[in-house]
């Protein structure tokens with residue numbers, strides 16, 4: 001059994017009808033950027049818009065004031081499929097990651113399905129997930145069971161390219177505090193223990209380690225405290241690093257190697273080192289390829305092409321990685337501007353409100369809505385999606 005053609009046509013038509021409102025939601029959120037867990041306006045707007053379209057909306061969720069769940073139950077049994085909405089901005093630069101568009105397209109796709117196929121089987125959900133930029137909103141929501149019962153989840157993200165199937169790095173944040181002993185740097189240097197030496201050795205050890213790392217890992221960091229005055233042997237040095245890798249096992253291995261670098265550097269300088277993990281660890285993102293293939297098929301039908309980038313080319317990390325370890329998840333991206341307009345830049349900030357972004361967002365909203373509708377109405381597709389998920393654990 002394939003997708004009902006007339007329902008698919010009606011979904012596409014509804015997305016076109018909703019174009020103005022999708023644009024308005026994007027602009028409203030874009031104009032009022034709110035960072036990590038402060039997204040009261042964006043969350044309120046989405047709740048209001050979805051409630052007006054017949055969704056029953058619940059908030060707060062998982063103890064988070066700016067998280068929400070909007071539910072539409074169709075007729076009869078079937079799977080639960082969730083569209084995810086992010087809406088947090090970056091500090092200082094605003095919506096330079098385009099999360100305003102993520103919110104708008106999730107609203108648009110869910111509304112189009114609700115209007116075009118109100119008697120779909122199963123349950124259609126929009127889940128508002130705050131604080132992707134460092135706050136780990138999805139990680140907290142997973143821990144509190146907010147995704148329990150969800151069979152598959154999808155979210156589209158603006159980018160510098162259009163690509164449906166991509167992987168993302170796992171990432172963890174570590175701080176290294178080297179402690180030595182202060183002393184007068186001219187009169188009694190031999191009485192001091194130089195923590196800055198340990199820090200510099202650590203930095204260089206990591207630089208040497210990079211040559212031995214697989215292509216699929218990243219280690220990068222900074223000094224956040226390098227001493228107090230040139231005439232004091234530095235007694236405390238603090239460094240802040242990110243470690244990333246594509247594969248869970250290799251990720252652990254690289255963390256171990258970086259830890260050894262720090263311990264070795266501390267020993268060489270006669271210091272102590274304290275290693276602390278900060279914030280949340282984002283797991284690697286595993287795209288569900290069965291969902292991806294269906295999405296690509298629908299993209300063809302609405303006239304937008306995948307740019308053909310490799311799965312691990314130009315990738316970052318996201319808390320959606322953690323969700324992809326829990327249930328089948330897809331995170332297609334689409335070009336908002338040109339290839340050089342990269343996320344988190346001033347150029348991307350401009351691209352988010354461009355005509356090209358609006359056009360591509362609309363086409364991708366159609367592809368997403370059609371994919372979600374397929375997941376709700378085609379049991380063989382959902383079975384393939386679930387089988388793949390089970391096999392890749």
Ligand SMILES: [Zn+2]
Nearest residue numbers: 097099132157
């Ligand atoms: Zn983002």
